[in-house]
Amino acid sequence: MEPGEIHALLGENGAGKSTLMNVLYGLYQPDEGEILVDGKPLKLKGPSDAIAAGIGMVHQHFMLVPVFTVTENIMLGAEQVRGGIAGFLDRRRARRQVAEVSERYNLRVDPDAVIEDLPVGIQQRVEIVKALTRDVDLLILDEPTAVLTPQETEELLTVMRSLKAAGKSIVFITHKLGEVKAIADRITVIRRGRTVGTALPEASRDELAALMVGRSVRLTVEKGTATPGEPMLEVAGLVVDDDRQVRAVDGVDLTVRAGEVLGVAGVQGNGQTELIEAIMGLRPVLAGTVSLGGDRIDGWKTKKVLRAGVGYVPEDRSVDGLVKEFSVAENLVLDIYDRPPFGAGLALRPDAIATSAKERIEQFDVRTSSADAPVGTLSGGNQQKVIVARELSRPLKLFIAAQPTRGVDVGSIEFIHSRIIRERDIGTAVMVVSSELDEVIGLADRIAVMYRGRIIGIVGPDTPREEIGLLMAGISPDAVSERGADAAPTDGTATDGGPASDAGSANEDEA
Amino acid sequence: MSTMAVPDVAVAPVDAGFWTRNRKVGLVLLALGLLAAVLFGALATDQQARFTLSDDAAGAALEINGTIGAILFGIIAIAAGAALLAGVPKRWFLTVLGVGLVGFVLSFLCWQVSAAPTGQNFMPLVNIIRGTFILALPLIFGALAGVLCERSGVVNVAIEGQLLMGAFSGALFGSLSGSVWVGLVAAAIGGAFISLLLAVFAIRYLVDQVVIGIVLNLLAVGVTGFLYERLMQTDATKYNSAPRFGNWNIPLLEDIPVLGPALFRGNIFLYLGLLLVLVIHIGLFRTRWGLRTRSVGEHPTAADTLGVKVLRVRYRNVLLAGVVAGIGGASYTLALYSFTKNMIGGKGFIALAALIFGRWNPTGALLAALFFGFADQLATYLGAINSVIPSQFLAMLPYLATILAVAGLVGRVRAPAADGKPYIKG
Numbered sequence A: 001m002e003p004g005e006i007h008a009l010l011g012e013n014g015a016g017k018s019t020l021m022n023v024l025y026g027l028y029q030p031d032e033g034e035i036l037v038d039g040k041p042l043k044l045k046g047p048s049d050a051i052a053a054g055i056g057m058v059h060q061h062f063m064l065v066p067v068f069t070v071t072e073n074i075m076l077g078a079e080q081v082r083g084g085i086a087g088f089l090d091r092r093r094a095r096r097q098v099a100e101v102s103e104r105y106n107l108r109v110d111p112d113a114v115i116e117d118l119p120v121g122i123q124q125r126v127e128i129v130k131a132l133t134r135d136v137d138l139l140i141l142d143e144p145t146a147v148l149t150p151q152e153t154e155e156l157l158t159v160m161r162s163l164k165a166a167g168k169s170i171v172f173i174t175h176k177l178g179e180v181k182a183i184a185d186r187i188t189v190i191r192r193g194r195t196v197g198t199a200l201p202e203a204s205r206d207e208l209a210a211l212m213v214g215r216s217v218r219l220t221v222e223k224g225t226a227t228p229g230e231p232m233l234e235v236a237g238l239v240v241d242d243d244r245q246v247r248a249v250d251g252v253d254l255t256v257r258a259g260e261v262l263g264v265a266g267v268q269g270n271g272q273t274e275l276i277e278a279i280m281g282l283r284p285v286l287a288g289t290v291s292l293g294g295d296r297i298d299g300w301k302t303k304k305v306l307r308a309g310v311g312y313v314p315e316d317r318s319v320d321g322l323v324k325e326f327s328v329a330e331n332l333v334l335d336i337y338d339r340p341p342f343g344a345g346l347a348l349r350p351d352a353i354a355t356s357a358k359e360r361i362e363q364f365d366v367r368t369s370s371a372d373a374p375v376g377t378l379s380g381g382n383q384q385k386v387i388v389a390r391e392l393s394r395p396l397k398l399f400i401a402a403q404p405t406r407g408v409d410v411g412s413i414e415f416i417h418s419r420i421i422r423e424r425d426i427g428t429a430v431m432v433v434s435s436e437l438d439e440v441i442g443l444a445d446r447i448a449v450m451y452r453g454r455i456i457g458i459v460g461p462d463t464p465r466e467e468i469g470l471l472m473a474g475i476s477p478d479a480v481s482e483r484g485a486d487a488a489p490t491d492g493t494a495t496d497g498g499p500a501s502d503a504g505s506a507n508e509d510e511a
Numbered sequence B: 001m002s003t004m005a006v007p008d009v010a011v012a013p014v015d016a017g018f019w020t021r022n023r024k025v026g027l028v029l030l031a032l033g034l035l036a037a038v039l040f041g042a043l044a045t046d047q048q049a050r051f052t053l054s055d056d057a058a059g060a061a062l063e064i065n066g067t068i069g070a071i072l073f074g075i076i077a078i079a080a081g082a083a084l085l086a087g088v089p090k091r092w093f094l095t096v097l098g099v100g101l102v103g104f105v106l107s108f109l110c111w112q113v114s115a116a117p118t119g120q121n122f123m124p125l126v127n128i129i130r131g132t133f134i135l136a137l138p139l140i141f142g143a144l145a146g147v148l149c150e151r152s153g154v155v156n157v158a159i160e161g162q163l164l165m166g167a168f169s170g171a172l173f174g175s176l177s178g179s180v181w182v183g184l185v186a187a188a189i190g191g192a193f194i195s196l197l198l199a200v201f202a203i204r205y206l207v208d209q210v211v212i213g214i215v216l217n218l219l220a221v222g223v224t225g226f227l228y229e230r231l232m233q234t235d236a237t238k239y240n241s242a243p244r245f246g247n248w249n250i251p252l253l254e255d256i257p258v259l260g261p262a263l264f265r266g267n268i269f270l271y272l273g274l275l276l277v278l279v280i281h282i283g284l285f286r287t288r289w290g291l292r293t294r295s296v297g298e299h300p301t302a303a304d305t306l307g308v309k310v311l312r313v314r315y316r317n318v319l320l321a322g323v324v325a326g327i328g329g330a331s332y333t334l335a336l337y338s339f340t341k342n343m344i345g346g347k348g349f350i351a352l353a354a355l356i357f358g359r360w361n362p363t364g365a366l367l368a369a370l371f372f373g374f375a376d377q378l379a380t381y382l383g384a385i386n387s388v389i390p391s392q393f394l395a396m397l398p399y400l401a402t403i404l405a406v407a408g409l410v411g412r413v414r415a416p417a418a419d420g421k422p423y424i425k426g
Helices: A017-024 A047-052 A070-075 A091-104 A120-133 A150-165 A177-183 A205-213 A272-279 A302-307 A317-321 A328-332 A350-363 A380-391 A410-425 A437-443 A465-472 A480-491 A499-504 B021-043 B066-086 B090-115 B125-151 B159-177 B180-204 B209-232 B259-263 B268-286 B288-298 B300-305 B310-333 B347-357 B362-384 B391-406
Strands: A006-011 A035-037 A040-042 A055-058 A138-142 A169-174 A186-191 A194-199 A231-241 A247-257 A261-265 A287-292 A310-313 A398-402 A429-433 A446-451 A454-459 B048-052 B061-065 B122-124
Touching (some): A006 A177, A017 A055, A017 A138, A017 A169, A055 A120, A070 A091, A070 A120, A091 A120, A120 A138, A120 A150, A150 A169, A150 A177, A177 A205, A186 A205, A194 A205, A205 A465, A231 A272, A231 A429, A247 A272, A247 A287, A261 A410, A261 A465, A272 A398, A272 A429, A302 A310, A328 A380, A398 A410, A429 A437, A437 A465, A446 A465, A454 A465, B021 B066, B048 B090, B061 B066, B066 B090, B090 B122, B125 B159, B125 B180, B125 B268, B125 B310, B125 B347, B125 B362, B159 B180, B159 B209, B159 B310, B159 B347, B180 B209, B180 B310, B268 B310, B268 B362, B288 B310, B300 B310, B347 B362, B347 B391, B362 B391
Parallel strands (some): A006 A169, A006 A186, A055 A138, A138 A169, A261 A429, A261 A446, A310 A398, A398 A429, B048 B122
Antiparallel strands (some): A186 A194, A231 A247, A231 A287, A446 A454, B048 B061
């Protein structure tokens, strides 16, 4: 980093950007390696060391106390006090300091406003003022635009330019190409915890996208040609909000036929999660329809959707897929424990559960000490196999797998992939959502790319991955207007992608 | 293109329509006022209800005809309820509500006092006020201990145990040394000892804070009960005859009518309790310590990123809470009674209720404690005049009030956001 430089750190979610910066801010301790400031190695025991060394950070999730005022938040940890040991707060001086800093960098904030009453854009400004009052030379902005509206993003870029003019260095973490090109002086691309390249902002979006998504060897999946049958899942005009009531899925149409695998690719946070949760009845459908084999299933309870013949591998197995404290056998019947042969009246049939567990542990090659071991003691790959075994043990019409191999070892990946293909070959409609492009390309017969809550294109599996990478970055040959919208922030106009589609990009969550 | 619509992510406040919370409260108050004016008015007698400005029936008194008083004060409550129903400015809400509730209570008292057996138609105000404060005192100390602890994010269910341990060590070491001051220090250390266990288990070992709090209460009952039987009962003169703080009359202030004799002829604990409310209130909202304490209780991660030592702040506050509660326990054994088994008898839990009712605020906790103390004192008084109201009804009042408070009927009750959540770095 050089003084007065804006250095963009570009990478997919989970690439390790935030972790790197948390180390730099002293929140995490490095296992190896060192940090150099002005040529000298720096040991950071905690954030206060980082602040002392002139490093400030604006976290993706704001570090502001919601019930405190702006001034209180800014003075915390570096309080101006009077009265010796009693330590009375000198609010007047603190307020003056806030006013002074916000004046100097043109960051208007009301020093007496309470944080929880402020919109996120202003809260972020408070965070920046907080760092600036501590006299930092290097400011780390972790995904600062993830929660901002387009106009707030525009203001932020202006602020960053003025900070740069004042000689501050900025590390700008993001996965949005347009913003990087608009503001960065230098770009470092990170993938899977490694620096995979550096670039200048003049580099084309295609090059950056390629660096970000990667060119690693395809995972080969043995499969024959698909024989697609009747449409099984039909989604039309689907609109869904995320947890913050921000539009996440914005008019998605798609069809999955019996006997084919539809892969859904996309940078995480572009509505894939919400799309699937809406199909499963886990999230309200605001508009549009979902049909399974001709029956409308939108508005159904999840249990009814499952009973209708839908298998579901949720994207976060530890939260949604398994009860970690329960045994493997119990987890294998979580969906049908109340049906014969496993349940009779009010009672469970432990013997039936045990017998079937034994069979399935063998069939799906689950490596466990016993069927009674808590599932949480298994490795990630074996946990995932338990879920897959559970879901594939029922006759299915539709099988939805979200991130089926995240955090899973290579051996288990192969096994799970072959199981997915086998399910396709017996005529089930399969939908695979993954942020691993290789996985999608390997499994899918057709690939739908999601961007900002919409399907931006549907392509075949033999499409060059660079082209898919571009689609994931929102650049499609037939959506020139989108490209304009994305590149536009530099001159403050937005030609397309009105409110809803922009909001779709704002539901990023890396925590 | 600056006119382009921006997605509105801000959540619009829920429009409650006409029936805002304040109006609902007004309706309830109106109903209470009607009940007072009609029922209390009908039950009251034509006797004079005398509120004497002394300890007994003698001296100057405020007098009112029982029936008239009951109806009149009932009407005040009705008026206040009607005002709230019609809608008053926000900043007047609490004042009007207070006037209404006082009206209701006075109406009730007019009925009770006038209906008392002849010769007992008086209420000695000095006595009542002093009794209220004495009964509220352990609650004040306990609730302050709760404030100190919970504002930093550690739930303090162990107030009962801290009070009890304070009372015990105060009695034991006060007796052994023959000095009230040694007893006082020992009481503080005793309370801090329970706090230390709470802190270590809650902060270091991440044990569920409510569970460890309850366990510590049981521990305190067990340990003090055992030692009471083994030591104090065998040789009470040696182990359980602590000297007591006498009353200190404050010059000038003690001459204020009613309040002087009620409040300024008390013992050190009364003064200390009131002083602590003030000190902790100022400390919490005006000093660096307070700002850091509150930040750690609300958003420890944010505090950590600014270099505040979250765990250190929590340890310190939990220990301080033990000191305060320990002294509160000594307000029994170094001023009023000798130690008996389980002598706190649930006051620690009522203190917890006062803490919640007072919205985690020292001044609020004081008012809540006084309210509960008044209910307690009133129960005693009503028993003395053979009232038809069973004293158990008044004993229920703290819990009832707390349920209403938690249900949000008297304003938004919001605990510190990180209360009860252990802080794990990273």
